[in-house]
Amino acid sequence: MILTPAMQSFVLHWGEMGARWGTNRSVAQIHALLHLSPTPLPAEEIAETLALARSNVSTALRELQSWGLVKVHRELGDRRDHFVGVENMFDLVQEVIKGRREREFAPTMEAVRRAAEAGAEDGTPEDVRARMRETLEVMEMFDTWYAEMSRLPRSTQLSMLKMGARIARLLPKAAD
Amino acid sequence: MILTPAMQSFVLHWGEMGARWGTNRSVAQIHALLHLSPTPLPAEEIAETLALARSNVSTALRELQSWGLVKVHRELGDRRDHFVGVENMFDLVQEVIKGRREREFAPTMEAVRRAAEAGAEDGTPEDVRARMRETLEVMEMFDTWYAEMSRLPRSTQLSMLKMGARIARLLPKAAD
DNA sequence: TGGGGATTTCAGTGAATACAGAAAAGACAA
């Protein structure tokens, strides 16, 4: 598969963003390529197109699959796996946020909780503990908000996104 | 300044989260320390407390200041700068998101836009270009949503956060 | 059960990043 300049640019920039968002460059590039490709691609072809080592592609594909961002597609009469990107961008966003919350946010929140509690017995000054508790509360507020939002049906999420700030007008004047 | 075990744990975990969120460990640790500290701290003391090189602290503080997460406080009769963390956790969240959008999201969005346009002339298949445009649209939707939300007064943002999913009940049945 | 293609695992290499320590620059008082 040969990439046009526009496709190359897309893949490269997507890879760069991915590198800054917690995945490595190759994973993000492969994801970009699969997202653009109209047909499922075998690992070999991905490696050629992006000039990556075959083994690297294999690892990256596993990671993408574990995140639910890539699915395997089997072709009749072909032993090789073919890979497809999730078609819907929202699934991507959802998976990325979910993953980051689980791996990076939740553990810290748990640690902050323990620190705030443990502080009572190890001589941590009360005002410091108060700051810890306040920090925890903010973290929990965001976490709860996220949990609730992620459970809403996709269509509702979309409406809210599209409404943007106009949704604020629906709020009662004196919100609790 | 001596840290209790609870404070150490807080600082360490915060540092770890920071490392996964785009800043380096030291920057995040310093931020955590300043967030806990009831009084402004001079750079020297920060370095001692966290066992970091003085130079490293200097660089980290500059970075934190450029992000608006740390302010300088001058003490009468003391030449040294003293540093304070922003008291409010929301300011932190706001700054972090703003920074990431500017540095990591917006440039990619711009690149995708150019790729989608340029594709017209370099032989990029129409269906591929369509996927690029769709990607761009989703990115723009999130970006617009963020831009609008960030302009709302803090109190409104807070109400919305606390309402969580209940806000969905305020939506008209057939949202556009 | 053996052979061949496809995939995964693993160890070594290379590049990027964070860090420490030294040197330089800046501010202030005498």
Next chain:
DNA sequence: TTGTCTTTTCTGTATTCACTGAAATCCCCA
């Protein structure tokens, strides 16, 4: 100016992380 204290810049080193290529494993078919 000179001396002292503080802060910043710079350079080499260490660590971390991604990547490659080779070897091992897996899977399917004959």
